[in-house]
Amino acid sequence: MEHYNMNLTLKVWRQKNATAQGNFENYQVKNISSEMSFLEMIDVLNEQLNAEGGEPIAFDHDCREGICGSCSMHINGRAHGPWDATTTCQLHMRAFKDGDTITVEPWRAAAFPVIRDLVVDRSAFDRIQQAGGFVSVNTGNAQDANCLPIPKDDADLSFAAASCIGCGACVAACKNSSAMLFVSAKVSQFALLPQGQPERTSRVLNMVAQMDKEGFGSCTNTGACEAECPKEISLTNIARLNREYMKASFLAE
Amino acid sequence: MVLDAKIPAGELEKKWEDYKGHCKLVNPANKRNLEIIVVGTGLAGASAAASLAELGYKVKTFCFQDSARRAHSIAAQGGINAAKNYQNDGDSTFRLFYDTIKGGDYRAREANVHRLAEVSAAIIDQCVAQGVPFAREYGGMLSNRSFGGTQVQRTFYAAGQTGQQLLLGAYSALNRQVGLGTVKNYERHEMLDVVMIDGKARGIIARDLVTGKLERHFGHAVLLCTGGYGNVFYLSTNAMGSNVTAAWKAHRRGAAFGNPCFTQIHPTCIPVSGDHQSKLTLMSESLRNDGRIWVPKKQGDTRKPNEIPEEERDYYLERRYPAFGNLVPRDVASRAAKERCDAGFGVGASKQAVYLDFKFNMMRYGRIEASKQGNHNPDDATMLALGKEVVKEKYGNLFDMYAKITGENPYEVPMRIYPAVHYTMGGLWVDYELMTSVKGLYALGEANFSDHGANRLGASALMQGLADGYFVIPYTIGNYLADEISVKAIPTTHEAFEKTEKEVAERINKLMSIKGTKSVESFHKRLGKIMWDKCGMARNEKGLQEAILEIQQLRKEFWSDVRIPGEIESFNPELDKANRVADFIELGELMCMDALDRKESCGGHFREESQTEDGEAARDDANYMYVAAWEMVGDCKWNLNKEDLKYEVIKPSSRNYK
Incomplete structure (x- = not known):
């Protein structure tokens, strides 16, 4: 498989806690490898935010092999993103191309209140x-x-x-x-x-x-x-x- | 420290039966007044919590995940062993016992392992009764598959998702008890210390990971079912959150740590693709049963795998180990892969990979399917197409996962695989009753050291976790609690709770006040690299000595330069991780010390100084036939205690899979 690197704009839902007003924040990430998983791309962004003195984006994740059911991102309007039959952790960056803007939101449901950022209470x-x-x-x-x-x-x-x-x-x-x-x-x-x-x-x-x-x-x-x-x-x-x-x-x- | 394994006297086959017949019991009315804390809700934790609650005890469970169902047992793929002998192929309790002892390279206790083999069959019965949908044959009976280190088919499975189905079974039993009010679950909670009163474990300090607040919980006994510590290597097949923290806190409160250097490196994982890698993914051992492992015979061969003709392929496991072939135990298969790659025969872009090829078995299955359809002379294309369907049914989820991660189609081209850290045989030292060297503190499942010696056989982790939880602890805990019935629940205002909580809070404050320049992640990565390079698949004296110094240095740097964003009393995953990485650093040092002490090679522990002429692990029974139980005697200062292993039934010999 050919690999390539890409620069991306991310629009990510940030929300301090269950009662706070949330909003989208824009972030740029550079040199993202097509071999990375989507969550590894978020890891890169979080390390970047951390280095800049910001607060990393909170998100649920654990096994990163598609079986624990922790990960839960709404990506570009689809639960778990663009690939069929795939959890967010198994979505890989070859699903995207250089210059893309990607919108990331938590699950939206009254029965799943937001705890923080992309983390909800299930x-x-x-x-x-x-x-x-x-x-x-x-x-x-x-x-x-x-x-x-x-x-x-x-x-x-x-x-x-x-x-x-x-x-x-x-x-x-x-x-x-x-x-x-x-x-x-x-x-x-x-x-x-x-x-x-x-x-x-x-x-x-x-x-x-x-x-x-x-x-x-x-x-x-x-x-x-x-x-x-x-x-x-x-x-x-x-x-x-x-x-x-x-x-x-x-x-x- | 006096280590008493409390192994019952008598003949091996009768020990457990005799124990059950003579251990103390607690009457139902008294059970209702006894509280038990279970930390971790994987196979061991969920099965223990459910079974103890069924008996009438009051149980609290704790897990850091958002639901008990997400514990990492969920990710186990291939299967669970049991000595059912449904295949009529010569299996028995003794055979499973023998295979496990031999697979562990004669570094496990006979009595514990025999008990494990004895209860194995009842686990399958229990799971089926719960509605676990195991794979079945057309006649309605359960199906079995082969796993490494054995010559019988004793592995029960549910596609490549056996751990998921077994955990959901245990989780359902747990849910039933929650509904009945006998269990209370605390999700998104992390245990940060054990509370000791008069020399006994009497509770825990836990942190609510949503609010960041510390909580005190009392228990007449505390069970740690918190899994293994493979994430000390940073990259492993463990979940991102898997950690040693609960076990490490217990160790710091006096629980000895057994054989910390015994790490299992699993031979068939998807290779590292770059520096961004956050974890590694296993391709189940069951695939080795249906696949063949090979590398090109020519060094640095750049041809595509399907272009390399049969006679130019080296099926090195079949060549070196004709009796077991691709089904040698994991430690042997991993070292053999490393040997080929180090010698320049590796494949793929990194050259750190070998091929796992399914074509042969697809053809074999295809022929059988064609015969079923009345076609006794099928062409290759027909066989391949029909065979693919069979493989898809058996391993579909694994093949899909491989395709998503690598972008390659494993039905068409062989998988590329390489060894990765998978399981830790070491863990908290426990006696026959699963009690650690701290009274009232137990360790179950992967968190203890007890049953797998220096190398675990495939499909035995699920067996051990459920054996401990369903069938061992319900008996052995009574033997302790029978003497505790007069102890009333101790209020958490007791000074011991107060003092322990204060210590936990001080450590968190200290971590947050460092305000350094480097992320937690960067320290974890550096620790992982030291461990993989110097305490990984091959170890030597010089490397281990260097590693110890490097880790001590890393520890100092961590405590003076780590940067943790956010606040203490909030949802703060970076702080959670910092707590865990701080403990991993200390553990890393102990693992290297243990590996340095054990100058022999055995199982997954390979000391380069101790090998046979043909590169196999050379054990030294005269000097190292012991369990190394490390006791912390000061801040990261340890004493080594030895529990001698006595083999009364099996005569240890050199492992031979040839």
């Missing part, structure tokens, strides 16, 4: 999981793993749903800030497996109730969530969630 996701995203089995209760044959196709579909990294791009991409794709991924993982059956009804009702309580919007089947999901979680999970919810509502006492 604890609402944890609370939804705590409401029902589990199989109630204590350690030590399990039978031999192969006593429970599971058709490969079901296991594969369940795994595909379970590969959600909880980054929140689905919410950020949605015009309604709906968390349906996130919730549907967990509900689907268990609805597709025999282990999930005993709590199938209560799980979906409790998780949806918590989702509503957290202030996420409703789903209008626009599909932006699926388009921006770095792990390509399928919209069919939302259809499954709707079916599960409907069934559970009839069954519930």
Whole structure:
């Protein structure tokens, strides 16, 4: 792969804390290699700001290999930037060219308040999981793993749903800030497996109730969530969630 | 310091059973009054917290990430070992035990490792019961793959995302307990000290990373499940936030540090592309099972890999180690790659890389798929196309990741890979009960030193983390807490909390008041370079002595010239990092001292002075068959204590993978 260097203008959202008024700041970065990851480019800018006596831009990041779900930048109007099926940390600078202006914002959603700059509070996701995203089995209760044959196709579909990294791009991409794709991924993982059956009804009702309580919007089947999901979680999970919810509502006492 | 490993008497196979039958128990009513602090929410921390809460204890967890689910266990790729013998290929508890001891180059405790092998099967059962979607065969049974250092297929997996699925399983068990009110999670919190009262760990001082405020938390016991310290090298496969701080604070409060120099350098990582590099990315060991590693036979060959004919390729692992071939343990594979690159056979722009090629196995898989479709004489193109689909299903996420990072298509051209720091076998010294040398302070998972000796086998980290959390600590902690039931929760106004918090605050104030000229990042990079050059894949006496002096100098410079922007009581990632890098610098010195003391080569620790004629690691059992447990006796002054290793069942021999 040919590499090249580029000079860029960055428009970055700066916000001191949750209650402060935020604004865009412009920065110039020079000699950025096309081999760098997007976050390494931000590292360069932060070292520059630090050297100039400024304050580095705060952003969430950890594994930098696309699996922890920490990174969460809205880049040029798209959650995680221009590449499909890619987290911000896996986006590389060869996606851009010399002279580009790049706009970087935090996730925008009422249920994800800004903590500082590009860092938002996604604890609402944890609370939804705590409401029902589990199989109630204590350690030590399990039978031999192969006593429970599971058709490969079901296991594969369940795994595909379970590969959600909880980054929140689905919410950020949605015009309604709906968390349906996130919730549907967990509900689907268990609805597709025999282990999930005993709590199938209560799980979906409790998780949806918590989702509503957290202030996420409703789903209008626009599909932006699926388009921006770095792990390509399928919209069919939302259809499954709707079916599960409907069934559970009839069954519930 | 007296090191008592508390290994139960009796036959090896019966020790754990006997221990469980005789350890003290705490009755359910008393458990409700006992509080346990768990620091870190990876596989070890989340599984321990959930299991202990299920038993009835009151648990608090702490993690620096914004959610417990993001701990770095999430990034583990290839799989988890268990002695299930589902493949009928000769596996057993003993075999897993033996492979682990041998893989660790005879520097681990027999009793601990045997226990690990014993509980391994129950881990898979537990995870499946939680709804972890492991890979399956068409008949509905679980699938297995091969990993290094073994000749059986005992690795369970979920594509290249096994760690993610296991952690989400443990996280779901943890979430259930949070919902039930038995666990309280503290996210975006970092532990900055252990509070000691009457010689026992009784709590922690944590910093809320959002507000910057210090907090006091009491616990009848404290569990450190804080992972490894590979980031001391700056570049590693660890997450950016992975750090030694919690373990280091424990060390400073009296917990001995075991075998700090035992570092695992993983052979198959994406090579460094430039000075901007912030971390390195692993390509799972499972790929070695389905790929072949080679370099050109000609030095400095500039042809593209696909242009180099078969007979001009050197499959050096298969050549040197015919019995294990591409599946030799990680330390052996890493050194072999370094040897080829140092000798001028490396590939790619930097010449610091070798090829990992999948074409052969794609063809093999393609033939099988074609047969399934009734085509018994497929052409090459058909086989390749069908084989690609199989490889995609097994490793799709890894291939995608490689393509995004390098801009190359690994389905078409071989991957370029090179060794990188991945895991640390060293860690806090613990006894059989996982208690450190400080009473009431435990270390689980990668944070302890206990099970992998001088080299960890692939797919064994996930096994150990979950073994410690699900199946070991729930028993062993009772043996301690049974004697603590009369201790009422100590109010955090106690003078010990007051004093410890003050010390933590003073250190933070000191860091912020330096107002020097150099960034935290620049110090971390310099430390990493010293460590990689002189305490990395090959070590020698002169280099280690130099490194110690350089690190001491770097430490002085850090404390007089670091510049940390922002304020203390705010969200300030630079300050968080400064706290961690300060500890890494101290640890770096200790690692070099340990490497200097251990004049033999063993596992991942390769002393150039101690090698066989054909360049293999030469162990010295007569002089170094011990765990080095370092005790801090003054500010960065250490005493070496030795725990002798006794092999009662396995007879240590020279590792042979040929």
